[in-house]
Amino acid sequence: MKSKSFWVIGxxxxxxxxxSTVTLLYQPIIGSDAYGIYQTFIHFLDCKTYQSxxxxVRFLMDLLNLKEKELIEAINKLEAIGLLSTYIKDDLYMYRLSLPLSPRQFFLDGILGSFLRSEIGNENFKILFNRYAFKEVSREGYTNVTKTFDQVYQVNFPSKLDTNAFILDRKNGKGVIINTDFDxxxxxxxxxxxxQKKRLFTKRIISQIASIHFVYGLNSDQLIDVLSEAYDESHASLFYERIGLYATQYFEKNQSALEIEIKQESLDRPILSEFTPQExxxxxxxxxxxxxxALQTIxxxxxxxxxxIGVINAVIIICLRIKEDLPNLTYLEKVLNTLLQKGITTETLAYEYIMKEEPKRKPTYSKQIVERFVPEWMDEFEALLEE
Structure with a gap:
């Protein structure tokens, strides 16, 4: 890597x-090396073009006094946390910087807020939270008399701006819709x-509810409890973030009551899509x-x-055969992309792939904890992930 070159786009x-957000909220998670790289990349940018x-790469290593392994680990953390995207063409890396979340988005994010608390402890978390928390000014008794654009300006419908130039934008991604049988x-x-307001339930929100139902194993009544807590008419724009936050809190509070009831079923083979992440x-x-x-990451x-969902579960199984704890989101998606490149897009193909090597004795398949053999794909994936 150190023999290659790079440039940065902001x-x-x-x-x-x-x-402030990068320094106080992101740095405890990514560490000082990754923080130093992010700050250095910012200062490499031209203030007019936002390009460097x-x-x-050797120059960057010398500048930050980092060894190649330390540099790679720090860049991986920036990618995983959502502050950096990496592209490569021949011997040239292109690093694209992403702007951090606002403090409010960060704390309401089900992954980042919880992980920061686990890294620095509850007391330190409260200190940081209180630094950014303030009481919202009540609008009770006030009437909104703000003028709209067409009340002030005469609209002549000017011609649309036609340009090939890149225009800076800070729009957040909308996510995708998952394949699920959630009705x-x-x-x-x-x-x-x-x-019961259809406008609240965008495709993004419906996808989020379906994923919570699948990952946490919540039934309809429990999902309704989460949504009821999350919805606040005066903060309707935060409905998505609040659902993630309250779902996590609900699971942590009721974890013992949400233990999976494993059914004893005699099957010709297990159906991967029928297993929950907790199982x-x-x-x-x-x-x-x-x-x-781990469930938030999933x-x-x-x-x-x-x-x-069968392919999703195959990825989780593969990663847990390699790692003691569930790896990060980037790691999971690399494994998924490898499966998709091999044409493994259905539950049947995913099952056949992870069971290539037959066990010495035929196991009795059921949704219960059983001793597993190590299939032949283990070495293949270890080599892939070490790359």
Missing amino acids: SGALSMDDL DIYQ FESFYKLLPVRL IIQTYAPKMTNLSF RQFVERNAVD
């Missing part, structure tokens, strides 16, 4: 609030009257140290990738 200028010159229409009829973790990683964080993985 997504806009960072405000003081952005710098081309530099040698939203039937679920919608069960919602309390105050939540897979109980089988392959029963001593996992942070189940709640929920993001499900929401971001519209593929068969």
